Amino acid sequence: MSIKHIRLLIWKEFLQLRRDRLLLPLIFIGPIMQLIMFGYVVGSDVTNIPTAIVDQDMTMTSRALADSFVNTGYFTILERPATESDVQTLMDKNRVQVALLIPPGLEADLARGEQVPVEIIVDGADSKTASVASGYAAQVFADFNQKRIEATGLVPDAPGIDARVRVLFNPTLRSVNAMIPGLVATILLISMGVVMSQAIVRERERGTLEQMFVTPITRGEYLLGKIAPYILLAIIQVSVVMVVGIFWFRVPFHGTLLVIGLGLLLFLFTVIGQSMFISMISRTRQQAQQATMFILIPTMVLSGFIFPLESMPPEIVPVTYFIPLRYALVILRTSFMKGAGLEALWPQFAAMAVFSALILGLALSRFQKRLSD
Amino acid sequence: MESAIQLKALTKRFGSFTAVDAVDLDVRRGEIFGFLGPNGSGKTTTIRMLCGVIAPTSGQATVLGHDAIKDPEAVRRRIGYMSQKFSLFEDLTVDENLRFYAGVYDLTDEKFAARREYILRMADLVGREGELTANLSVGWKQRLALGCATIHEPELIFLDEPTSGVDPTARRHFWELLYELADSGVTLFVTTHYMDEAAHCSRLAFIYNGRLAACGTPGEIRALMTETVLEVDVDDAEAALLALERVSEIREAYMSGAVLHVNVGASSPASVVELLAAAGVTVRGIEVVDPTIEDVFVHLVTQQRAAGETLAATAPEAVAVPNPPVSGSPDA
Numbered sequence: 250m251s252i253k254h255i256r257l258l259i260w261k262e263f264l265q266l267r268r269d270r271l272l273l274p275l276i277f278i279g280p281i282m283q284l285i286m287f288g289y290v291v292g293s294d295v296t297n298i299p300t301a302i303v304d305q306d307m308t309m310t311s312r313a314l315a316d317s318f319v320n321t322g323y324f325t326i327l328e329r330p331a332t333e334s335d336v337q338t339l340m341d342k343n344r345v346q347v348a349l350l351i352p353p354g355l356e357a358d359l360a361r362g363e364q365v366p367v368e369i370i371v372d373g374a375d376s377k378t379a380s381v382a383s384g385y386a387a388q389v390f391a392d393f394n395q396k397r398i399e400a401t402g403l404v405p406d407a408p409g410i411d412a413r414v415r416v417l418f419n420p421t422l423r424s425v426n427a428m429i430p431g432l433v434a435t436i437l438l439i440s441m442g443v444v445m446s447q448a449i450v451r452e453r454e455r456g457t458l459e460q461m462f463v464t465p466i467t468r469g470e471y472l473l474g475k476i477a478p479y480i481l482l483a484i485i486q487v488s489v490v491m492v493v494g495i496f497w498f499r500v501p502f503h504g505t506l507l508v509i510g511l512g513l514l515l516f517l518f519t520v521i522g523q524s525m526f527i528s529m530i531s532r533t534r535q536q537a538q539q540a541t542m543f544i545l546i547p548t549m550v551l552s553g554f555i556f557p558l559e560s561m562p563p564e565i566v567p568v569t570y571f572i573p574l575r576y577a578l579v580i581l582r583t584s585f586m587k588g589a590g591l592e593a594l595w596p597q598f599a600a601m602a603v604f605s606a607l608i609l610g611l612a613l614s615r616f617q618k619r620l621s622d
Numbered sequence: 623m624e625s626a627i628q629l630k631a632l633t634k635r636f637g638s639f640t641a642v643d644a645v646d647l648d649v650r651r652g653e654i655f656g657f658l659g660p661n662g663s664g665k666t667t668t669i670r671m672l673c674g675v676i677a678p679t680s681g682q683a684t685v686l687g688h689d690a691i692k693d694p695e696a697v698r699r700r701i702g703y704m705s706q707k708f709s710l711f712e713d714l715t716v717d718e719n720l721r722f723y724a725g726v727y728d729l730t731d732e733k734f735a736a737r738r739e740y741i742l743r744m745a746d747l748v749g750r751e752g753e754l755t756a757n758l759s760v761g762w763k764q765r766l767a768l769g770c771a772t773i774h775e776p777e778l779i780f781l782d783e784p785t786s787g788v789d790p791t792a793r794r795h796f797w798e799l800l801y802e803l804a805d806s807g808v809t810l811f812v813t814t815h816y817m818d819e820a821a822h823c824s825r826l827a828f829i830y831n832g833r834l835a836a837c838g839t840p841g842e843i844r845a846l847m848t849e850t851v852l853e854v855d856v857d858d859a860e861a862a863l864l865a866l867e868r869v870s871e872i873r874e875a876y877m878s879g880a881v882l883h884v885n886v887g888a889s890s891p892a893s894v895v896e897l898l899a900a901a902g903v904t905v906r907g908i909e910v911v912d913p914t915i916e917d918v919f920v921h922l923v924t925q926q927r928a929a930g931e932t933l934a935a936t937a938p939e940a941v942a943v944p945n946p947p948v949s950g951s952p953d954a
């Protein structure tokens with residue numbers, strides 16, 4: 250492994266990139282286009298929102314209220330924590346996105362004709378789910394009041410449940426707040442996924458890859474020389490998107506660079522592996538382009554980047570677990586907005602570590618084989 | 623003297639298809655060794671095995687005294703490879719290409735300066751150092767590729783169809799460069815399917831369908847041919863070929879440049895003249911010539927094809943082989 254050789258290869262790669270009419274715009278105009286494009290993604294129907302209920306009343310009425318939530322089909326009760334403080338933890342871990350807080354004495358207070366505040370806490374990190382969820386919740390309360398009024402025959406303006414929606418983490422529910430952190434990962438995927446496989450296949454097409462392996466350049470040197478420039482570009486892109494996101498779109502940043510950096514690095518490994526794998530199975534640049542698209546489109550659709558995972562049909566959901574971007578999005582969004590650390594996000598980190606080891610391993614073994622064929 | 627390249631039963635299969643079939647070869651140091659064969663006969667595959675790019679299925683290959691299969695790294699700095707695609711970085715300038723390959727072989731700055739100077743002059747690229755390689759025409763690209771492949775002054779150079787797609791003047795110029803290299807003691811292993819280039823080589827091997835069909839000096843190769851070859855100049859070559867094809871005694875008839883070459887086989891020159899006259903073809907000139915290397919190779923190919931077809935029990939007569947010598951790849 251010679252540092253001089255690697256430096257030489259990096260120098261050559263940058264010279265080529267500088268002269269490429271296709272790749273350079275892709276690297277620099279792409280992110281800007283995506284920033285604009287995904288800012289206007291239309292909302293979609295959300296169902297089966299994971300929900301927690303903190304029932305501190307434990308009466309017929311409180312149970313009826315909880316049931317009316319379930320019956321809408323929009324909410325799935327996953328947790329019944331005892332106190333409100335547990336809700337924060339559950340949201341940090343992305344276990345639930347909505348929590349219903351029923352205060353003690355609900356039944357008694359209602360019976361006395363008082364107005365009772367019931368709180369809905371919504372995780373604003375995924376703004377689309379959050380806004381839809383708070384809308385549904387308000388609807389449920391209105392219906393519940395209406396039924397109670399009909400059943401008891403009280404006058405319509407009598408006090409009832411007063412719904413108070415509290416949004417955690419993303420109080421303004423701006424979708425851009427969830428979009429920008431997601432875009433950081435997605436842009437990595439697009440630029441590294443497309444650009445790097447193109448760069449390798451171009452060398453295969455032109456025979457310069459074969460030429461390299463007749464010279465003293467080793468495979469390891471070649472790979473490092475190929476990957477390093479794109480890691481550098483990726484870092485620049487990610488920084489630009491984050492800076493634009495935080496200072497221009499005013500996306501609040503509560504995370505730490507360590508968590509985000511580590512998450513992005515792991516994700517980058519999966520992208521590099523995928524990119525290398527594609528370039529090993531493609532003979533031409535078009536084939537590589539098609540193979541990349543073949544992976545890119547389902548990745549975008551199924552990762553939760555465009556459509557919330559909660560709105561997907563249950564048969565599709567298992568598939569999403571095989572998409573590394575899914576974990577990267579959770580890490581980035583949760584870390585960005587809630588400042589969640591490794592202790593809350595370790596399952597995502599573990600999943601990404603496994604994926605990057607698998608994909609990178611597969612690509613490397615393919616790389617060895619391909620050239621000896 | 624030690625061999626530069628020694629092959630023993632070298633074989634490469636792609637799936638069930640055998641691209642190189644038990645090739646034995648011995649290339650001496652300082653030779654210009656011509657490796658000839660039609661398209662798809664296995665020339666590139668053989669070179670790629672010798673350079674350690676692909677692993678053979680079986681057999682042995684020794685390059686400059688090292689096992690090219692087990693230890694390809696051992697000779698990397700001592701060999702040069704100019705692939706069929708030229709392998710230049712088209713989006714780098716002439717100078718950047720040279721600088722890159724100099725770095726690959728760890729040339730010192732002084733060494734690089736000297737080699738750069740030499741290669742630019744050799745490739746006739748002085749003053750065009752800053753030009754993008756993509757903008758060079760083929761002849762210049764080819765010479766620059768040779769320069770890059772030899773920047774580290776290798777002892778052995780593999781050239782895979784270095785002259786394909788290049789005009790005759792540039793080809794001649796290129797061969798002069800190869801002679802220069804050979805004069806300085808470098809061993810050259812050159813593939814081509816231009817038969818006229820065969821005469822430039824000190825020894826030749828002819829490969830067809832992955833098998834070695836003949837090997838020897840140009841003189842030895844010519845001596846393989848015992849039949850009479852006629853060179854015929856006609857006005858309508860197509861009609862002439864059609865007429866000759868129908869006669870089973872005539873072994874081969876094909877276009878060699880602007881004239882026909884006819885291996886009369888069991889027939890006679892006189893009957894060829896009659897036959898052509900009967901077909902309404904005007905014969906402008908006809909003479910018995912010494913067989914060229916091309917004649918021998920066409921003959922070898924025809925024989926092998928005939929043998930193959932007899933086996934397959936279809937057995938039409940031996941037919942005209944179009945020029946360049948043989949067309950189509952065996953598996954196509």
Ligand SMILES: Nc1ncnc2c1ncn2[C@@H]1O[C@H](COP(=O)(O)OP(=O)(O)OP(=O)(O)O)[C@@H](O)[C@H]1O
Pocket residue numbers: 622636641659660661662663664665666667668706783815951952953
């Ligand atoms: N990687 C591969 N996989 C499958 N078949 C291959 C591979 N490489 C070469 N072949 C086949 O092996 C045969 C020999 O190919 P090769 O490139 O060695 O021929 P060649 O003599 O160099 O021909 P040309 O004059 O066209 O360059 C061809 O039929 C080709 O299709």
Ligand SMILES: [Mg+2]
Pocket residue numbers: 665666667706782783
């Ligand atoms: Mg070839």
